[in-house]
Amino acid sequence: MRRIAPAALLACLVVLSLVSRARTAEPPLVPPDVARQAASAGSVRVIVRVNAPFVPEHFLGSAAAALGQRQLISSVQSAVTAGLRGVDHRVTHQFDSTLPLLALEASPDALRILDSMRGLVLDVQEDKVRRPMLADSVPLINGNDAWNAGFDGTGTIVAILDTGVDSSHPFLKAAGVSKVIREACFSSTFSGVSTSVCPGGASSSTASGSAAPCALPGCDHGTHVAGIAAGGTTGVLGSGVAPGAKIIAIQVFSSFGGSPASFDSDQIAGLNYLFNHRNDFPGLKLAAVNMSLGGDAFSTFCDSEPQKPAIDQLRAVGVATAIASGNDGFISAISAPGCISSAISVGSTTKMDDVSFFSNVAPFLGLFAPGGSATGGTADILSSVPGGVFGRKAGTSMATPHVAGAFAVLRQAAPTATVDQLLAALQDTGKPIADVLSTRPRIDVFAALGQVSSPDLVVQTLAAPPTALSGANVSVTTSVKNAGLGGAGATTLRLYLSTDNVITTGDTLLKEIPIPALVGGASKAQTVTVIIPPGTTAGPYFIGAFVNPTGAVTESNPDNNTKAVAFKVIQPDLTVTALSSATTAQTTRPLTISSKVWNRGTAPAGPFRLSFYMAQGDDTPGAGTPVVFKDLTGLAVNANVSVTSTFTIPANFSAGTYFLSARVDSAGAVTESDENNNGVLASNQVTVTLYRPEVTITALRGPLFGKIGKTISVTSAVRNAGPAPAGTFKIHFFLSSGSSDPGAGIEIGTRSVSSLAVGANVSAATTLTIPGNAGLTEGNYYLSAVADSPASGELDPTNNGLTAASQIALTLLRPDLAVTAATVTPALASPGFTVKVSNTIKNAGDVATAAPVLVNFYLSPTPTLTGGEPVIGNRSIATPLLVGGTSSAVTPLTIPRTTAPGPYFIVVVANDDHAVVEYPGPNNVKATGPVNVQLPNLQVVSIAPAPVAIRGKGVTGAPMAAVVVKNVGSGPALPFDVRVFANRDDGTPGAQIPGAGDLMFNKSVVTSIAPNGSVSLTGPIHVEEIVDGNVRLAGNYFVSAIADPALNNVDPDGANNQFTETVKKVAILPDMKKLKNTAVDLTLDPSACGVSVLNLRGPFNITNQTLANPSTFSGTVTLDDQLGSGFHQVYTVSGTVRALDLGTGIAGKVVSSFTYTATINNAFASNGRGNINGAAPGLNFNGGSIAGQDSSGTCTFSGSIDVTR
Incomplete structure (x- = not known):
């Protein structure tokens, strides 16, 4: 086995944990109730399951592999304890690093650190406290019969993990020597909670006497349990279940305020001690561990309990751990640790084979055994108690050692059997005891012994129908019996088809049937269906049965394992008698075929397949492409069946004429008397046309201009001109500087089309990025689009492209000057009038401007310039405009005097001199709203001059001259002068013509006059004394006035600008x-x-x-x-x-x-x-x-x- 460095494995575990934790939120490693106990009491005892690989060492295959696993476990344990340095904790058990566990006394701080060690720590559990489970029962389980058969547990050991054992008790001696061959103690002192009962108060001891009963009430429990499991024959009638077995006594209880109870960690330490020392006793084999204790109850297996790895270790080396189910009277739950799946949980029955009222029972209970009735009399279990005496007790604690002793007896009988096999023997042979919700076996040791002894399997019966078709299903009934005394393990029964009645494994195998374990004398009958192999020729055969064909079960007589019955195979003859379809079809569209099949043979046909074919140019039945088939369940002799099959013409069929044919039993499933009449050709041929879409690009339009590295919007339309809808496909867009062929150049993006109905023409705008890293330069480019052919294919895949009519002028990144705002005030003006245009120029491009920007203002009768419009003003933006920057101004502009009345627009044009190289486009131009240009019409309404003037002097006081002028035109009047004249009436020409006399008043109007507005001017008059070198004549004068004599305004009616009084209004006197x-x-x-x-x-x-x-x-x-x-x-x-x-x-x-x-x-x-x-x-x-x-x-x-x- 390849060894892995512990440090490397540890690192991997941490990394994997971090990755897992990043994916999902996980519950805390430390249960909240454990954290609360620590916070309340200052510390708590816990068992930490570390993240190290663990396989029971027996399954690792070598001592080196086991050592490697221990080193890995030790490295992770060390990493955990290293992480706890500096916080209050104490390691109570490290279990020799054989188990991936650590037992600790942990403070709240230590728990918090453990909770953060995800990756090193799998979970943290409370080191729970378990109590003893507190009942001449051996004949009830036929133990005495086992002794009589020579099996009493000799050569085996039963370990008792309990409150201690009185090793000097006569019942626990053989020939005067104590049956207790080893003692150990694992007990804990936990401040304020428990006190160790080991010698000297130590936490562990293996010295002689270490497992003596503790001096507490209830500490007689272990001695009583040991007597039931392996008591001798001294002092009572009868003995324990395995009187020949030896005992290892392990004290695992502590004193909890004067009452005995056991920590989980001490139990694990005891189990681990047994595993490490199981081979210390030559000639003796550790058969079972008894744990008559328990705590919390579970309704399902509780494999998260910390004792499981230690129990698994022992079970892997053939040691059963029997644990009491608990005395809570639950009908669907078992106490821990008995609920662990690899433990043997034991419930209690009375001597009347009823479930004891106190016993916990669940559907997954392992076994029942006598545990008494708890009535205090003979109904309870008599066994040894300290002091050399006997006493009666009841409980699952008393039932459990019956099972531990039973395993010792069975181990003696079957030294190499696994725990699974011995447990199966006890369960298979036990007496069913029904409880409220479940029925479980009460052990029968002698019957179990029979199962672990040699069996003898025979085929007791075999029946099959006399005839069948080849390929047919045949029902076969058979029974197997264990004619031996010992139980037979699970094996198989094989059914064969043979040409003779001597059945061997060389015959044709029809089926293999599992046979469960059978106790001596038991039988197993079952009916199964087999298939006569298709193609089997007609004739006489035998169906044979062969039990235990591979020798999986060691039998006393392996020569009586077969049996045969006569059987005959008959044959059908299938043929197609009719075949037709429609004469036209389309690819990917359905076509229905009508056909008829006849069995003209003498035997019914089993399941067969009818297949149909289409071929071009070959009229052989079965030639061409298989297009559809129909599986039929069979056909009776001389029976006909009509078959209608609908299928889809394959998409890859080409257009043309096809032969349609059929073959029956095309898969050869039915053996027929004539295999050459299975095919037929349809009387009609089928003309196939293509049913496909036809995708074409019908329109493609892009912008006239584009920027390299920026996006453009392209509008494309695609049409399906074919007879079939199109599935999902893509349209690809290309740019080419030299070729107008669709698809030329570089691809710049795609558009997905999910489907396209027949005749549909779908248009969409697609945003595409002109790549900046594809070597594109400024210039004109062809835009093209090419549509993929749909997955279904199309009629013509060569016409899927289109090139846009207009090329795209690509440019590098430039400024882009845009007139974003242009408004004019006022909206009414006259020729010569000054209006103000508020205008904003923005750089909407991608780089700043480098040259000054000229902004021109045109006067235009329309918002759009057509040519020839006058420039009426300009401004210059000297400072560079950054990207997104703006320049706003209010520019005064004078309406030309030659402007005809009517509506006009001020058109603002940025970069009118093209000094800035920018993106092309219309955004450089923007028109204001309309400005209405109309003419003013000034009219002198009245004159009120001073009545007297002395020539050469001005009139400085009242009265002074007053003139009223009104604008009766449609346009505003510009500022103008008003002049008043004195006109003499002396017979000279023009004496009464306004302005022909002598000026005596001049007043300026400095503001505009709106239409229908008027102005009143008042001021002193002055009469010059010398006019043209002559003294002005004195006398009475006419008065006249003229408005705007300088013609500042374009006035359509100059006549009403003048006014002359009809009588002489002013006297001019000499000085x-x-x-x-x-x-x-x-x-x-x-x-x-x-x-x-x-x-x-x-x-x-x-x-x-x-x-x-x-x-x-x-x-x-x-x-x-x-x-x-x-x-x-x-x-x-x-x-x-x-x-x-x-x-x-x-x-x-x-x-x-x-x-x-x-x-x-x-x-x-x-x-x-x-x-x-x-x-x-x-x-x-x-x-x-x-x-x-x-x-x-x-x-x-x-x-x-x-x-x-």
Whole structure:
């Protein structure tokens, strides 16, 4: 056997555990109730099952293999204990590493570590406590007959794992020598729970006296059990079951507060001790172990209990472990560890062969044995108790040693038999005892002995029908008897077909029948069906029976094992008498064949097959392709049977004409009298056409542009033009730069079509990736698609491809400039009007831009540019646009003045100069919503000028001029000026034409006026004094106004931009203060001043003038005599000036008048000159005397001033 390094195995186990744990959530290794006990008490005793390979060492084949297994177990045990270093624990048993177990006292921390050792640890169980199972019964099980036959267990050993055995008891001696040949003790001290009863309180001992009964109530139990199993003949009538057997006594109980009980681990230690020391006694063979103890009950086998590996070890070397079933009275459960499948569980019966009321029973109970009635009298079991006396007890504890002793008796009789064989003998020969739910055998030792002795098997009876067909089923009845005294093990019975009545294994085997084990005198009858071999020729034969043909059972007489009966084979004759079908068919479609078969022979036909064939060019029946068959169960003599068979014409048939034929018994199952008349040819031929789909690509369309390394969407349509639906198939897509053939180039993806009905045309879009690692370069590529042929085939598999009409222009990764937003405000404009376009440019490509991006704005009557549209503005994006980056702006744009009214769109075009190499496509262009371009129409509605103006001066206070202008057009008006003019009415051409007069008001409108909007302008007026080098004439003037004289707006009606009042609204007066150098001629009133004419001239100096019409003024005037008299005088003057309407031929437009009063001028007093009013009375201007004139009177002068200019 190949050895495996323990460390390597350990590593593998850990890895496998980790993998398993990753797959599914598993329950904890430490049961929650065990963890709670530890948490409550501080520690708990547990048995750890480690993950090491274990096979009972007997089955390993060699001592080296056994040593290797022990080393593996030891390595895993060491790994577990190493993992527990540093936490509170104690190893109580390591079981010599023969078993994959560890017994520990474990703290809560130790349990947590054990729970994490999945891979090293398979499970952790509580080291449970078991109690003793507490009944002259040997004649009841016919043990005395066995003794009389010479079998009393001599040469065997029975081991008693119990509360100790009184080795000095007379009942346990033979010829004065104790039958106890070895003692051992395994007992535990567990703080606060239990105390060891081994000598000196040790946990184990193998010294003499180690298994003496413990000094506790109930410790007489082991001595009583030992007496039942192997007690001698001293002191009582009779003896134990195996009085010739020796005893190994092992104490496995501990003191639990003064009561005896046993830990599982101590029991395992005792079992392991027996396995390791079983060969220490030459001439003696360990036959059985008795364990009259138990605990928890189970309704099925409890192979997870920790004692199982130790029990398996012993059973493998021929040692039976008999364990009490328990005293709970359960009818469907057995106590542990008796419920372990490899243990021999023992229930109790009374001496009346009833199930004891206390006994646990289950369908898987091994055996019953006498255990008493628990009534305290003779109904209970009498046996030895410590102190050399006897006592009666009852319980499954008393039943179990009956079985242990029985195994010792049987082992003496059959030294090489297995435990299975000895158990079978006890079970097969035992008396059935019925309980509530199950019936199990109560042991009969003598009967079992008979089974393990030599048997003699004979064929007692054999019957078969006198005739049968070859290939027919024949019912044969036979019985086998064990004519010997010993039981026969299981064997076989063979039935043969022979040409004579001497049956040998060389004859034709018909059937082999299993024969169960038979006790002496028992029989086994059964009826079976055999088949007469097909092809067997007619004639006389024998059917023979041969029991134990291979010698599996050693018999006392092997020459009486056969028997034969006469038999005859008869034959049928099958032929096809009719065959027809439809004359046309399609591949993969059904065709029905009608036929008739006749058995013209003298024997019925057994099962046979009728087969049908189709062939092209060969009319031999059975030629060509087998297309269908029909299995028939048989046909009576001279019987006919009509057969209708429907099959599918194979898909691989080619179109054409086929012969249809049939053969009966095509498999040769029936032996017939004439084998040459089994075939027939149909009268009609069958014309086969193909029933297949026809898959074609009917449409293929891809994008015009694609990016290498990116996806494209391809739309394809596929049609089934054939007569049959298509199953699942795929469409493959290709790109080729040089060939337009479908399928040329590289494949870039597929589309799956699950099915396609007849005539169906299915279109779908498929997303495909243009590979970036296939060596593709920029350029134009053909896109093609090729459909697979469906699994069913198709009519023409050569027309499955199509190349798209348009090539795909593949490019490397580039930017892709897209106008993602374009809106215009306002939506109403006029020629020359400025609108604002909010626009966003995004790089939707795969790399950043390197060059500036030019964005142009076009004015277009449609959202789409057709050519010739004007560019009305632009902007530049100087900063590179990253992938996904955007540039947003609000761009002002002026509507051209030449734009005709109507709806327009601002079309935004990114990268209009193509400076950036980008992906082609229409996303560079986007139009705003419509902007309605309409014309304004300015109209001067009213003028309210100031009523008076003095030329050369502005009007700074109220009243001032006011003009109202309204936009009566459909479009907004641009900013414009308003001018107000004074128009004279002096007969000159254009006197009343607006704007033909003199400007006296100019006001700017700085904002737009919406349609139907108006503006009122108020401001001072100013009349220029000098116009074209001439002084403006004074007088009353008409007023006119003009809106937008610079024609900023495209106005369809210029006439209503002007307005003239129909009456003269403003008086323009001269500035009297500017007349100081004006010469004024005065005429003196002669009546007042005594002279007729006085010519005086002098300048005015006006210091005050009112803004009114008429206007008053005041000031001084200096008068000098123009005749040379030397007169010079300053006078105070006041007067008025008034503007007049002009008539035809009148030069002036204003009149003025004034008065003045003379004052004395002393410079001329001496001669009176300069004194017009009487400084020198009686003197005139010439110095002459004026008669009758009072020179002291006042002379008032009045006159007018010519202010025409």
